[in-house]
Every structure is written in C-alpha cells, then in structure tokens.
Amino acid sequence: MTADPLSDALALVRARCVITGGFIASGDWSVRFRPSAALKLKGLVRGRCWLLAAGRPPRLLTKGNVATFNRVESFVLCSDPAIPPVEEPEALRPGPGPLDRFGAPHDRNDRADETEQAVVAIGGHIDLDRSGDELLLSVLPRLTVLAGESAEADEVMRLLEQLLEERSAPRPGSNFAADQYAQLLLLQVLRAVLEHGSSSRPGWLTVLADPDLRPALTLMHTDPGRAWGLDELARASAMSRSRFATRFKQVSGQPPVAYLTRWRIRLAERALRETDTTVAALASELGYASESSFSHAFARTVGVSPGRYRRSVRTPAPGGDHPVSEDHAVSGAYAVSGAS
Structure with a gap:
C-alpha cells in the first residue's frame, strides 16, 4: 500500500470521472437538469450563469467554477433566476458541433457563441462501485462549488479548457486524453473539499x-x-x-x-x-x-x-466465459447519466 489514503480510497471504490458532453447557451434561457447519476458535475468554461438548487439561494457561477451534485434530484442553470425553467430535453436546440445548445437559436455562420456573451459548460458524472456510498457519497456535501478564486482555480481552468477542446474538435486519442483530464478534474474537486473542510459529516x-x-x-x-x-x-x-x-x-x-x-x-x-x-x-x-x-x-x-x-x-455471464462482477452491476446505478 502507499502512504496516500486519498489515492487508496479512490482506487478502492473505482472512482472515475466521465465527461459525457456539454452545452452552449446564449440569450435568455433557463434549463432544469435531473441527474440520473448519484454524483454529477458541471464546469463553466466560458461566460457566467445562475445556479438554482432547492434550499439554497441563487448562486452566480463564473468561468472556472465547477459544481458537484451529490444525489440531488434536480437543479437549474439559467441566464436569469426570474425565467421559468424548461426541462432539459425540451430546451435542446439543433446546432452544429457536438455540444448541446440552449437559448437563442444559433446561426451556423455566427460565431458569437465563442465569445464571453455565451455560456459554455462541460458536464459529466462520477462512476463508483458499491463501496463508494460509504467512502464518498455519504460524506460529500449535497452541493459543492469549486470557486474560481480557489488555490486550484488555475489548474481547474486549464483542465476545463482541455476537456472542451477534446470534445469540440476530436483528434486521434481524444477519448483517452479526455479520460485523463477528467480524473484530474475529480481530484481537484476532492482536494478543494479537503482543503476547505466542506465535508462536515463523519466519515473517511x-x-x-x-x-x-x-x-x-x-x-x-x-x-x-x-x-x-x-x-x-x-x-x-x-x-x-x-x-x-x-x-x-x-x-x-x-x-x-x-x-x-x-x-x-x-x-x-x-x-x-x-x-x-x-x-x-x-x-x-x-x-x-x-x-x-x-x-x-x-x-x-x-x-x-x-x-x-x-x-x-x-x-460467469450467461453465454460467455467472462465473469460478471457484483460491483460492476451495482455501479451501474451510479453510471447512468444524461447527455450534458
């Protein structure tokens, strides 16, 4: 074993951050997301938007902020808290590129979405095996926001930019690269929780x-x-x-x-x-x-x-010689996620 309990525990619960997509939003917009994964995250690469979560005052997210949601039923991201939210599937608009689009329609020749007037976010979830409930989910806050002025901010911003680049313009090895950047992003979020004492419940x-x-x-x-x-x-x-x-x-x-x-x-x-x-x-x-x-x-x-x-x-799996792990089956409950 190593002398690094954080690495030990992350390896033990097979913690893996999976970036599943992202979105571009402009104009007036308000979208309600309903995570199907136990641990969900959103990182703001450009622009700013409001985060609305039950039991909390509206919070303005800015470039470099990463919000992690622990078993949260729903949350809203929007340009203005006064705008009634639309469910994520109904809010999607067609547009070029791999990222989802919300808000004002985008002209294929209009590159305004690449400016600071538009919000660009990366989204994903965190896979865990059945031990993850005890070691991680039970002690993480319901909502964690990694602030842009934190000690980890510069590194987080770099990771978000790299993830956006790999998702937006796939190159050979993009999936492999994105996977590595995603693990580092998860590590930075957990380091911030440890550094700032955000976890108040007893546990590992x-x-x-x-x-x-x-x-x-x-x-x-x-x-x-x-x-x-x-x-x-x-x-x-x-x-x-x-x-x-x-x-x-x-x-x-x-x-x-x-x-x-x-x-x-x-x-x-x-x-x-x-x-x-x-x-x-x-x-x-x-x-x-x-x-x-x-x-x-x-x-x-x-x-x-x-x-x-x-x-x-x-x-052994039916019809095959490969074993089926009990943890693999249970981790599926944590692995399902939406497109963004």
Missing part, C-alpha cells in the same frame, strides 16, 4: 480533511496488516490516547480499530474480486491470526463468507 473524507488525524490514517493505510495500537496512532497524531480516540470517533463516525477493520475488509473484497490470492494468504496479509478469524470478520461486515463472496462476483 472528513478524517482526511483533519490534518491532526491524517498521520494516523496514513499509518493504517500504509500497513493495514499491522496490529496498530491506540498508543502508536495517538503518538503519530501528537495526542493523548483518550483525546485521539474521542476525536477520531467524532470525525470518522467509528473508533480507530473499527475503521482499520473496515478498511481491511474493503481491501479483502478487492483482492477476492481481482486476484487468486487464497483466503488463508489474504488473512495473513491483513493481520489476522487465522483464516477462521478473518472469515468471521469478513462475514460480519459483508454478510457472506470470503469464499462465497468470491464465487458471487466471479459468476
């Missing part, structure tokens, strides 16, 4: 946002098979044993030992899905005294034995 991401607890978390992720004692973890965080235990539980929602156990089980799930490591070897690698003790801990957390879990996620 909230622990990462706590600089005093991060050293202990890094130890557990670096060597999850070690029998970490409370004294060692408290010393790493420069706290007394009692203060560390209390604070860790408040921030993560569980005691340090329970966190370590849960992290081990998540690592075990991945190994059972993706490798042929025996249950006995896995038990030893993850610090369990015996295969039996590991199997009991796994069954308490997952609900089935390690062997049964492995068989369930490697069941």
Whole structure:
C-alpha cells in the first residue's frame, strides 16, 4: 500500500470521472437538469450563469467554477433566476458541433457563441462501485462549488479548457486524453473539499480533511496488516490516547480499530474480486491470526463468507466465459447519466 489514503480510497471504490458532453447557451434561457447519476458535475468554461438548487439561494457561477451534485434530484442553470425553467430535453436546440445548445437559436455562420456573451459548460458524472456510498457519497456535501478564486482555480481552468477542446474538435486519442483530464478534474474537486473542510459529516473524507488525524490514517493505510495500537496512532497524531480516540470517533463516525477493520475488509473484497490470492494468504496479509478469524470478520461486515463472496462476483455471464462482477452491476446505478 502507499502512504496516500486519498489515492487508496479512490482506487478502492473505482472512482472515475466521465465527461459525457456539454452545452452552449446564449440569450435568455433557463434549463432544469435531473441527474440520473448519484454524483454529477458541471464546469463553466466560458461566460457566467445562475445556479438554482432547492434550499439554497441563487448562486452566480463564473468561468472556472465547477459544481458537484451529490444525489440531488434536480437543479437549474439559467441566464436569469426570474425565467421559468424548461426541462432539459425540451430546451435542446439543433446546432452544429457536438455540444448541446440552449437559448437563442444559433446561426451556423455566427460565431458569437465563442465569445464571453455565451455560456459554455462541460458536464459529466462520477462512476463508483458499491463501496463508494460509504467512502464518498455519504460524506460529500449535497452541493459543492469549486470557486474560481480557489488555490486550484488555475489548474481547474486549464483542465476545463482541455476537456472542451477534446470534445469540440476530436483528434486521434481524444477519448483517452479526455479520460485523463477528467480524473484530474475529480481530484481537484476532492482536494478543494479537503482543503476547505466542506465535508462536515463523519466519515473517511472528513478524517482526511483533519490534518491532526491524517498521520494516523496514513499509518493504517500504509500497513493495514499491522496490529496498530491506540498508543502508536495517538503518538503519530501528537495526542493523548483518550483525546485521539474521542476525536477520531467524532470525525470518522467509528473508533480507530473499527475503521482499520473496515478498511481491511474493503481491501479483502478487492483482492477476492481481482486476484487468486487464497483466503488463508489474504488473512495473513491483513493481520489476522487465522483464516477462521478473518472469515468471521469478513462475514460480519459483508454478510457472506470470503469464499462465497468470491464465487458471487466471479459468476460467469450467461453465454460467455467472462465473469460478471457484483460491483460492476451495482455501479451501474451510479453510471447512468444524461447527455450534458
């Protein structure tokens, strides 16, 4: 394992940002979007527009802002909050190019949409496997807006421009390039959440946002098979044993030992899905005294034995020899997204 808990967790839940499209809007317009993905994002590449979300005052988005929506039923982007919104499918207008069009009709020879008078946005969603609910969705705010004046702003703006270029003028390798830029965009959004403490609910991401607890978390992720004692973890965080235990539980929602156990089980799930490591070897690698003790801990957390879990996620697909992953099937609930 690495000494980078954020990278560990993103790899574990197979977090992947997928840019599905974008739009150009000009004139008077107001569009209601209804995300079918659990995590949706919109990034403003040019212009400015208003964001309306339930329970929040209207917010003006400007160039470089990225809004992330966590299990939000709907939201509105518009030129003026006073304009009644139109549902996304009904608001679409025909036009040249790969981006959707909203608002005033566009003349094929009129390049006004490339000026600051028009809004240009990139949209996408974030795929996660079934562990993502616990590790990411449960602690992210319902709405996160990465501000244009943040420390990440210049890098985010560069990524948005690159994504727009790859989507607007496809070249050899455009899909591959867009995929890499999208992952970096996701990373910048999460770094902003950590940096500004936007996540207030107990959980994994909230622990990462706590600089005093991060050293202990890094130890557990670096060597999850070690029998970490409370004294060692408290010393790493420069706290007394009692203060560390209390604070860790408040921030993560569980005691340090329970966190370590849960992290081990998540690592075990991945190994059972993706490798042929025996249950006995896995038990030893993850610090369990015996295969039996590991199997009991796994069954308490997952609900089935390690062997049964492995068989369930490697069941051959009907009519084929390739296994169907249980996580792959569940992640589909998070993967479906609209066109923009």
